[in-house]
Amino acid sequence: MNAFSPSLRFRPALLLLLLCCASLPGCASGGGLWVEIAGTRYAVEVANDDAERARGLMFRDEMPADHGMLFIHESEAMQAYWMKNTRIALDILYFDDERRLVSQQRDVPPCSLGNGCPPYPSSAPARYVLELNAGEAARLGLRDGMEMVFGPDIQKAD
Incomplete structure (x- = not known):
């Protein structure tokens, strides 16, 4: 040859x-920076410190359909997210220590009111928060109790 x-x-x-x-x-x-829920995989950015969690998806004009942002908190607690300086509508999904869906805020609109933006709280303690493009939770038929699976490069919080 x-x-x-x-x-x-x-x-x-x-x-x-x-x-x-x-x-x-x-x-x-x-x-391995991905999560899977309801059989659908999303490439994610991970926000696991205060600065990254505070910045989140601010000032972005779009997010690819198969992407999201995963926020990892130090402990399971009641969480509240807001849309300050966020330009895209989102689904905000709250998961407990076991990565079970415990609360959903769907179709949360963008907000340009700065500190006047309303909070979107969880209805149960959560450790992980996944933000996806608005409409994804409905498209997947997400229900509380569903499990989120982590890719190999995402460490489950201790």
């Missing part, structure tokens, strides 16, 4: 493509 046979000619390009794909969070075969 010579170096120009079809089976060898494309190997370097294929290898480069696979390496690039593996470094992208939304790539199906690469990266």
Whole structure:
């Protein structure tokens, strides 16, 4: 077999493509920053400290349909999120220590009122909060008690 046979000619390009794909969070075969709920997987950004949780999805004009943001809190407690400086409508999903859905705030509208934006509280203690594009909870038929599964690169809080 010579170096120009079809089976060898494309190997370097294929290898480069696979390496690039593996470094992208939304790539199906690469990266472990994802969550799954109701059989649907979302690539997520993880906010696990005060600064990241405070910034959240502020000032973004869009979020890809298969993406979300996962907020991880130090302990399970009543949570309240708001939409300060958030430009996209969201579903805010609250999960307990066991990653079971305990509360939902669906179709939460954007808010440009600064500190005048209303809070959207959980109805039960939560440790994890998942924000998805508005309408996803309805599309998936989410019900309280459903479990969220973490990808391998997301550490379950202790």
